[in-house]
Amino acid sequence: MTFNEFSVYMSENLTTKDSFYQKAMEFQNEKNKKRPPAKRWKETKLDRAVNAMWQDIMKTMYDKIKPSIKRDAPDLHQAWLDYFVKYSILESMDEALSEIEFE
Numbered sequence: 001m002t003f004n005e006f007s008v009y010m011s012e013n014l015t016t017k018d019s020f021y022q023k024a025m026e027f028q029n030e031k032n033k034k035r036p037p038a039k040r041w042k043e044t045k046l047d048r049a050v051n052a053m054w055q056d057i058m059k060t061m062y063d064k065i066k067p068s069i070k071r072d073a074p075d076l077h078q079a080w081l082d083y084f085v086k087y088s089i090l091e092s093m094d095e096a097l098s099e100i101e102f103e
Contacts, residue, residue: 001069001080007058013090016097017054024050027102061093 001009011017028046035041041049065083073079084090 001077003059003062005077006062006065006080007055010058010061010090010093014094014097016094020054020057020097020100021050023100023102024053057097065089 025046028041028049032040032046065080069076069079069083
């Protein structure tokens with residue numbers, strides 16, 4: 001599974017993605033309020049910052065899981081899915097994302 005496939009899969013299957021985006025946007029808006037008025041970011045840049053935060057978390061998880069997947073598996077995509085099930089990855093990530101706090 002490539003990183004892009006992983007990211008899409010997680011985006012489609014994690015139930016906490018929306019709440020993560022909401023918390024991340026609140027965090028970015030608070031940071032934005034502290035900037036001088038002339039330096040404040042527009043909505044588009046805030047959206048990009050939140051997306052970058054999501055992608056950073058996905059990249060970290062991907063990099064942690066990837067070494068555990070056998071590269072010589074007959075069906076590499078299925079090997080990833082089997083790993084997710086065996087180790088309750090979706091549930092663990094949902095729990096972690098629901099408890100995340102930004103500082």
